[in-house]
Amino acid sequence: MHVNFKAEWKKRADLVEEGLLRELKKVPAYDETLEKAMEYSLMAGGKRLRPVLLMAAADAVGKDGAAFLTTGCAIEMIHTYSLIHDDLPAMDNDDYRRGKPTNHKVFGDGIAVLAGDALLTLAFEVILRQEGAAPETLVTVVSEMSRAAGPYGMVGGQVLDLEGEGRRLDLAALRKIHMGKTGALFCAAIRSGAILAGAKEEELAALTLYAERFGLAFQITDDILDVTGDEAAIGKPVGSDVRNEKATYVTLTSLEEAKKLAEDAVEEAVAALDIFGERAAFLRDLALFLLGRKK
Secondary structure, eight states, rough: OOTTTHHHHHHHHHHHHHHHHHHHSSOOSSSHHHHHHHHHHHHHHOOOOHHHHHHHHHHHSSOOGGGGHHHHHHHHHHHHHHHHHHHHTTTTTTTTTTTEEOHHHHHHHHHHHHHHHHHHHHHHHHHTTTTSOOHHHHHHHHHHHHHHHHTHHHHHHHHHHHHTOOOOOOOOHHHHHHHHHHHHOOOOOOOHHHHHTTTHHHHHHHHHHHHHHHHHHHHHHHHHHHHHHHHHHTSSSOHHHHHHHHOOOOHHHHHHHHHHHHHHHHHHHHHGGGGGGGGGGGHHHHHHHHHHOOO
């Protein structure tokens, strides 16, 4: 792993922090409480992984990924909306997120739902604010994001997840859930960065494979952390998967087998980047980082 990997991640994450607040404040919300609820969750910290991945994919293709920060902010808005809704009593019923009370615990269920709706909707306006991209390219990115966030991706995966609670699933069914719920947005982030940077067909295919394996590894390590993680480091209670009777890679296999599945997925993700050489060094390090993540 390159010595400057975490420094580069922090540098890009700091750009995202600044960009998110700037994009959120460009046009005041219709209601002050709504705007406070949106900002509360959007600016609650986090790894900013999806926008960082988007920019890193553009870097791998040979462009300066920071030029596409605006679109990165949009995907973080989509991700934040999903977290707000995921924490609701009707879903995972979590009280804490990133070490703070969840949105519905502060603003109530109704405002939390609407804050999530508002962030999702705003995200597509923000994509269209992206400078330095042709209109037809932005239309393609909007298509990528909407498919990933909607019934063919994240929302569809969330429904399968809800329907799977308390039921015995096999690994194939579990993988289908997480390809939608978690993997689709990772794919959209990486593919969108590549598309904005003008990736060739071969490059886009390689980055898509990386994204799929990265998303799988991320979900498996997330399941592992729900068993072995430190609540203070994670910023939310551990054990929610067991409490909600959810199938995970750990419960369907074992802790050791889940770790092996994560290692295999990371190995495949790294191999997919061979055609990019050193331009993909950050993406390689990011995949390897998953195996030792603490939060």
